[in-house]
Amino acid sequence: MTTIKSRGTVTIDVETCKGCELCIPACPPRVLTMTTSEVNGVGYHYPQLHPGCTGCAACLFVCPDFCFEVFRYDEPVLTTITAGPQ
Amino acid sequence: MSTSVPLGPVIDTTVAPDAARKVGDLTPDLLLTQEHHMCPGCGEPLVLRSFLEALTELDVAQRSVAVLGIGCYTSFGMTMDVDLIQALHGRAPSVATGVKRMLPDSIVFTLQGDGDMVNEGLQEVIHTAARGENVTCILLNNGVFGETGGHMTATTVIGQRTKNSLEGRDAEYHGYPILIGDLLARLDGAAYVARGSVHNAGAVARTKKMIKRAFEIQRDGGGFTFVEVLTMCPTGWFIPTVDGPEYLHDTLGEVHVMGELKEGGRIKSTEELYAENVKRQHEIESRLAAGGLEEEA
Amino acid sequence: MTAQEQVLMEGSEAIALAAIAAGCRFFAGYPMTPFTEVLEHFAKHLPGVGGTCINAESELEAVGMAWGALATGARAATGSTGQGLSLMQESFSEITLAELPLVIFNMARGQQDYFQATRGGGHGDYRHIVLAPMDISEAVELTQLAFHLADRWRNPVLVYGDYLTAHTRQAVTIDRIDFGGVPDKTWALDGSTTGTRASKLVSPLGFGKHGHPNPGIEQHLRKISAKHREIEQTEVRVESGYLDDAETVIVAFGTPAKFVRYVVQQLRAEGERVGYVRPISLWPFPYAAVTEAAQTARTVAVFELCAGQMIDDVRLGALGTAPVVGIGGISTDGSGFGVGPLLDAEHVRARILAVHRGGAGAELPRLPDNERTTG
Numbered sequence A: 001m002t003t004i005k006s007r008g009t010v011t012i013d014v015e016t017c018k019g020c021e022l023c024i025p026a027c028p029p030r031v032l033t034m035t036t037s038e039v040n041g042v043g044y045h046y047p048q049l050h051p052g053c054t055g056c057a058a059c060l061f062v063c064p065d066f067c068f069e070v071f072r073y074d075e076p077v078l079t080t081i082t083a084g085p086q
Numbered sequence B: 001m002s003t004s005v006p007l008g009p010v011i012d013t014t015v016a017p018d019a020a021r022k023v024g025d026l027t028p029d030l031l032l033t034q035e036h037h038m039c040p041g042c043g044e045p046l047v048l049r050s051f052l053e054a055l056t057e058l059d060v061a062q063r064s065v066a067v068l069g070i071g072c073y074t075s076f077g078m079t080m081d082v083d084l085i086q087a088l089h090g091r092a093p094s095v096a097t098g099v100k101r102m103l104p105d106s107i108v109f110t111l112q113g114d115g116d117m118v119n120e121g122l123q124e125v126i127h128t129a130a131r132g133e134n135v136t137c138i139l140l141n142n143g144v145f146g147e148t149g150g151h152m153t154a155t156t157v158i159g160q161r162t163k164n165s166l167e168g169r170d171a172e173y174h175g176y177p178i179l180i181g182d183l184l185a186r187l188d189g190a191a192y193v194a195r196g197s198v199h200n201a202g203a204v205a206r207t208k209k210m211i212k213r214a215f216e217i218q219r220d221g222g223g224f225t226f227v228e229v230l231t232m233c234p235t236g237w238f239i240p241t242v243d244g245p246e247y248l249h250d251t252l253g254e255v256h257v258m259g260e261l262k263e264g265g266r267i268k269s270t271e272e273l274y275a276e277n278v279k280r281q282h283e284i285e286s287r288l289a290a291g292g293l294e295e296e297a
Numbered sequence C: 001m002t003a004q005e006q007v008l009m010e011g012s013e014a015i016a017l018a019a020i021a022a023g024c025r026f027f028a029g030y031p032m033t034p035f036t037e038v039l040e041h042f043a044k045h046l047p048g049v050g051g052t053c054i055n056a057e058s059e060l061e062a063v064g065m066a067w068g069a070l071a072t073g074a075r076a077a078t079g080s081t082g083q084g085l086s087l088m089q090e091s092f093s094e095i096t097l098a099e100l101p102l103v104i105f106n107m108a109r110g111q112q113d114y115f116q117a118t119r120g121g122g123h124g125d126y127r128h129i130v131l132a133p134m135d136i137s138e139a140v141e142l143t144q145l146a147f148h149l150a151d152r153w154r155n156p157v158l159v160y161g162d163y164l165t166a167h168t169r170q171a172v173t174i175d176r177i178d179f180g181g182v183p184d185k186t187w188a189l190d191g192s193t194t195g196t197r198a199s200k201l202v203s204p205l206g207f208g209k210h211g212h213p214n215p216g217i218e219q220h221l222r223k224i225s226a227k228h229r230e231i232e233q234t235e236v237r238v239e240s241g242y243l244d245d246a247e248t249v250i251v252a253f254g255t256p257a258k259f260v261r262y263v264v265q266q267l268r269a270e271g272e273r274v275g276y277v278r279p280i281s282l283w284p285f286p287y288a289a290v291t292e293a294a295q296t297a298r299t300v301a302v303f304e305l306c307a308g309q310m311i312d313d314v315r316l317g318a319l320g321t322a323p324v325v326g327i328g329g330i331s332t333d334g335s336g337f338g339v340g341p342l343l344d345a346e347h348v349r350a351r352i353l354a355v356h357r358g359g360a361g362a363e364l365p366r367l368p369d370n371e372r373t374t375g
Helices: A058-062 B044-057 B072-079 B092-102 B114-120 B122-130 B180-185 B201-219 B241-250 B270-290 C011-021 C036-045 C059-071 C082-097 C114-118 C136-153 C163-167 C216-234 C254-269 C287-296 C310-318 C345-358
Strands: A002-012 A032-034 A047-049 A068-081 B020-024 B064-068 B083-086 B107-113 B136-141 B190-197 B224-230 B259-263 C007-010 C024-029 C052-055 C075-080 C103-108 C129-131 C157-162 C169-172 C238-241 C248-251 C274-279 C281-283 C299-302 C324-326
Touching: A002 A047, A002 B020, A058 A068, A058 B201, B044 B072, B044 B107, B044 B136, B044 B201, B064 B072, B064 B092, B072 B083, B072 B107, B083 C059, B092 B107, B092 B114, B092 B122, B092 B136, B092 C024, B092 C052, B092 C059, B107 B114, B107 B201, B114 B122, B114 B136, B114 B180, B122 B136, B122 B180, B122 B224, B122 C059, B136 B201, B180 B190, B180 B224, B180 B259, B190 B201, B201 B224, B201 B259, B201 B270, B259 B270, C007 C011, C011 C024, C011 C036, C011 C103, C011 C136, C011 C157, C011 C163, C011 C169, C024 C036, C024 C059, C036 C052, C036 C163, C052 C059, C059 C075, C059 C082, C075 C082, C075 C136, C082 C103, C082 C114, C082 C216, C103 C136, C103 C163, C114 C157, C114 C281, C129 C136, C136 C157, C136 C169, C157 C163, C157 C254, C163 C254, C238 C254, C238 C287, C248 C287, C248 C345, C254 C274, C254 C345, C274 C287, C287 C299, C287 C310, C299 C310, C299 C345, C310 C324
Parallel strands: B064 B083, B064 B107, B107 B136, B136 B224, B190 B224, C024 C052, C024 C075, C075 C103, C103 C157, C129 C157, C248 C274, C248 C299, C299 C324
Antiparallel strands: A002 A068, A032 A047, A068 B020, B190 B259, C007 C169, C129 C281, C238 C274
């Protein structure tokens, strides 16, 4: 049992994503991963968010395709997980 | 953060959450569409976002005129909601001069690549700077002709592989790169010279501040301002997109050193800029760990 | 100055003042003989009317600066000598495709720039209206007409002068000439439409802003080409004289045309059946006038101060109905900048008479050499 605190979140416009993956290493809490099987309408893999976002906006700053909107929660959202890495 | 921490389930990111504050926008106001023709992993749109947001934040948008050079970024002309003149390859600074002389109260800036500005039009930017023309020139420097497919430019660093320097730029054979920012900083007419980069979030935020500063100086009639931005061109560098930022930092960034090269009449040495950058990186890392960067913007 | 007042003035100053009278408020140029004094006079007179003259660091930059000023809707001009205009050709092509009303002054070294002016050294399907004054008072008029036509057609107009146009003096009147209205410059930009979803784009590339009409380069080029066909139909300017029964017709433009006209008048007084055609617009070229003259002429002779350039257009106009021969030639001073010994009424007369008497195959008098060559 692990509880993960999300202080923020993002929306991702996956249809304009070109799959460059710049957001993946740019995310300080490392809570973005690329899809491995799903692709968008033009065939690119795209990022997906897992719990633990801090709302720091690093993804937004580095995304060349303007895919991210960033939000902060006034009260952190807690997610409890029971298994190991997915 | 350690990778050993397990990842939780995928969160729905298709809709904005309730009970949350938006801290960053999807698309700058001055874009007609967020779509553009750049390749995956290109750094140029990050600069596009930076200067468009700077114009909006300074409340000077509705007296702003852009002059575009020729390169990949030329296609931004279709999507930027900015009064715009398409210039010839290398010739944007002179066109900007003509505009500014006729419209002295406007904010006039050029957007040019390294092939455009430092190869084809080197004299243009130098003369415009020397004249102290009250315009801002923005350089997108990726060390290659991206549009033609990754050929060597005047800013390609020693050792950098391009389509016409396959074994890496060799000083003996190809000559040395031009450090355009350093060159311009020496001119009395240049009021502000800065070199940004888009290799990470902190650098993007800092670059935007530089562009904003340049526009402020222009707005206040301060003279010629110049912001060079190092950007990724993974297509032209023949590397995976995800490796772009590190390659940029470790090759071009080592030679074209980021920082404010000239501010308030003072020219900074490369050593000084290096030291500043190291200090800054520590600060940014601690701020990111603490939660956020958006205050930078 | 008051209306009708005549002032003895150097041609380069008259051109600058005529441009200013026409509303020109921006000039950028780079010194080059014999054009330099045009730049000097713009530099002297423009600031006084709230205009700007930039002593550009190169011709490439001069034309770029004019480009920027034009995009704001200002009347703007640049100029040089043919050699300097060679450097500007890339911009001329693109300015034409961007449909900007540039006025260009060529104070040429002789008439060696006819091809450059009418064909251009630039790329693509572009045309400039070219006006060739024969003297300073006509230069005052054609300079003002140039600004009018540039705005009317959104197309560059080149005024072709030479050493004598720029450096001799004539008593002239410089009043603003009203050529009628021109379309509003709704395309001109000043930054005020930035951020309105209706921002403007001045571009030679034929693309539009996202969500707005975007003709694409092919349609854009076709539109400009169609405009050029329309200019060809409407903007031909030509003067001719004594053509009714002329056996020999001399075609000449610019300063030499004034010499030719003088000699033709003299010969007519002596009873010789000679006439002349003087193209005032070099593009569009007055083909119809040449065609008509060639119907009745025995010989069409072209007097131009170069190896033979306009003669190509005269041949196209004559359509084979009369033989066309060149009776001019290369003639310069020792420097190559100024007037050669051939531009002398006696030489012009001798050469006209040679073809008038001997026909197209007649041997021409030897070209006079300038002193430096013979000395």
